[in-house]
Amino acid sequence: MINYKKINIWYLSSFLISIIVAIPIVTVFSSFFETTSKYSSILQNTFLYEYILNSIILLLGVLFLTFVFGVGCAYVVSFYKFPGVNFFKWALILSFAVPAYIYAYSLTAFFENFGTAFSILKNFLGEGDYNSFIPKFDGMLGAIISISFSLFGYVYVLTRASFHYQSQNLIELGKNLGFSKKKSFFKIILPSARPAIVAGLSLVSMETLSDFGSVSFFGVSTLTTGIYNAWISFDDLVLANRLSFYLLIFILGLFTLENFSRKKAQYHTPSKGGFKSKSPVSLYGYKSFLAFMFCFIVFFISFLFPVLQMLYWTIIFPKHFVDLNIIQLSLNTILLVILSCSILISFAFISNYGNRVSKSKILELLTTFSVSGYAIPGIILAVAFITFISWFDNNVINYFNFNTIKSVFIGSILGLVIVYFVRFYSLACNGIKSGYLKINYSIDESSYLLGYSKFKTFSKIHLPYLRNSILLIGILISIEIIKELPITLIMRPFNFETFATTAYIFASQDLLEAAAAPSLFLILIASIFILVTSKYILKD
């Protein structure tokens, strides 16, 4: 039941925002009530199981690698002191700046026949048939490696934050119980960080299952490819929506299972008292060297390798660099970033504050539903948005004999920003929400009791308090938008390019060397953003 007494301007704003975000998601769900084309049965009899099997293999491979590298690096830099540890703490998050598809280009460029590896060997050892010795990372293996090194940062950042806030008391407790280091790690440290690790892996799962750039580049057929084929090749939007619904259910199922397996265990340290900061153990000799090498290798493979590969090509093929309209691409990217960030952060703020003030369970539920857009592949969100606008135009706008609105929303900056909004709303909304969780509700009450109105409480108490969170969220959204590919490809206006679309277009034409310069710029801009916020990313 809706409690009408709770309805005020904040409630209505929050309700409206959640409804807007939910439209494409509802469109995806509504595919169950519509008929699909014959492709549906053809697909079921032919490639569907291959898509599912490939998706599962890809997911498991990526989850394994991101777990090993993410947790491994987080553990080493949190619990030990060795040369370079402070550098690696933030350097390891630079992998966020490298999208999986650009990693895929680098991997192919380096290991392909007569690629960079071949050139290096030829320069050092002279002419020879090196191609047969150089390993090939293509197909499924290439996709797993590209996605893993691009995404392990999620697991690293969240696990490290969890380790950072783990009390020394926990570790000392293990020692008192006579646990070895290995036993302490598996029995105390790792289980305590479980929610953070799972949160990181869940983000990795969603990104992996919705990845389009690298799987299409390596020709791996996954559910996302199936969705794309259903829409592009068979023009069956309903089936595309339905497949992505299956994808969503699959993801949700995984995490519900994990949630159940936790039962009632709690993992956080009580905030009042009892917390003792950790004192990292200094490593010497070969142990110090091994820790350094582990971090360096992960840093090198995840960040330096693609950057150096792209830099190498940009240098040896300067023509592509000169031809690149950097100013225009930068302006386009900045325009999208500023528009999207402003709208996302403002709306997420209004929505969160509306929820907080009204304390409505219905609104809370609606918000939770609307943020699930992050789990839906970008392609599908774009397609669902186009579907909705077409339906609305044909059935509502047409009915009133108004001018068509398709051109306003499809192939326009407005449409592009709206779909970004749906896709990244969860990032903004959850970011602000987690900031709000730190503000005890009695703080609001204290403010009211000092005579401050709801708006004044919002502007004088909440906004200054959440300043850092806003900066962090803004930059995280910017990084995502700079790297975003499928939505931009589908929704952008004619001739409107970003670094990501330019790189993709060259790569899809097999002009990897031309894709190097825009890829390099993309990584450079994203890296600057990451460095600016590394302090906050590592803390939160």
Add this chain to the structure above:
Amino acid sequence: MSENFLEIDNVTFVASDKNKVSNVSLNIENEGDVICLLGPSGIGKTTILRTIAGLEKIQSGKIILKNKILSSKNFHIEPEKRNISLSFQDNCLFPHYNVIQNIEFGASRNQKNKKDLTIAEVVKFLHLDHIVNKFPHEISSGEAQRASLARSLLSKPDLLLLDEPLSNVDQSFKEEIQVKLKKILNELKITTIIVTHDSYEAFYLGSKCGIILNGQLRQYDDPYNVYHFPNSVEVVNFLNRGILIPAKVTGENSLENNDLGTIKGNFIKHYPKGSNVQLLLQPEDLEHDDKSNLKLEVVDRKFRGTNFIYTLKTLSNLLIPVFVHSHHIHQHEVDEKFGIKRPINIDHIVCF
């Protein structure tokens, strides 16, 4: 129109479905009066304050302050428009402002109010000088509580509500702060409701005390009466005032107990001769006398600094507390016999 400064008329305060304080009627007659509410944890004392402050709504009755209805079933003035300040029990300082900035938030309200209290004065009397530039996470919970109290005092409200204001404050400051707080509240005529579980704090600070038990306001009276003339067995038990022993009324001023014999004193309520009653026996009602022939067995002895509380067992296995000054020469060990002076005289006899 109400003649009282604050009037709570038949209000049910609801904390949860199971936890409510029903049909409370309570008045504060004059501006500047301080009243205290006492009761066990989780009984709904905080809910009463929250409701008066406007943070919770009411379903029945009404709350009137200075002849203006604040809350009724169909009417509710928002908390920010009530000019009521509530100092929470837990730290509710704004985490991104330092202590002095937090206090200034209070001072910025009602600047034209006549009640004259400066930030410097409050900071000094609450011993906050050394932490004014610190942030809430850098100070102890007792310091945070004092800073919150300072903020509330400086907001110069029509009604000040304090929820366990000194519960986390160090014992060394507590009494001094109580004295100064009382002085400030009196001088500035700040009408205040204090919720506390410390009966001595309530008796000292409040001109009236309300005892909340079992979802009801059981007694609302001045502290002396609450202490000496508790109106129900529940209040006796809550204040831990002594024990109830069976007795028979034998005359206008006397009772008879099988173990203690005749007890004389003034009844505060009339009971017919021959009626069986429960007599409230308080630790200070009995006097130690080694020469007495009424000897009881010591089963426990508690050292309380200035005094001992002996627990004595009667022939019918009643356990009776007796107060003895700790400088008393003759101390008794457990299992020894303890003499009680006869005849037993009690100033005012409370029976149920």
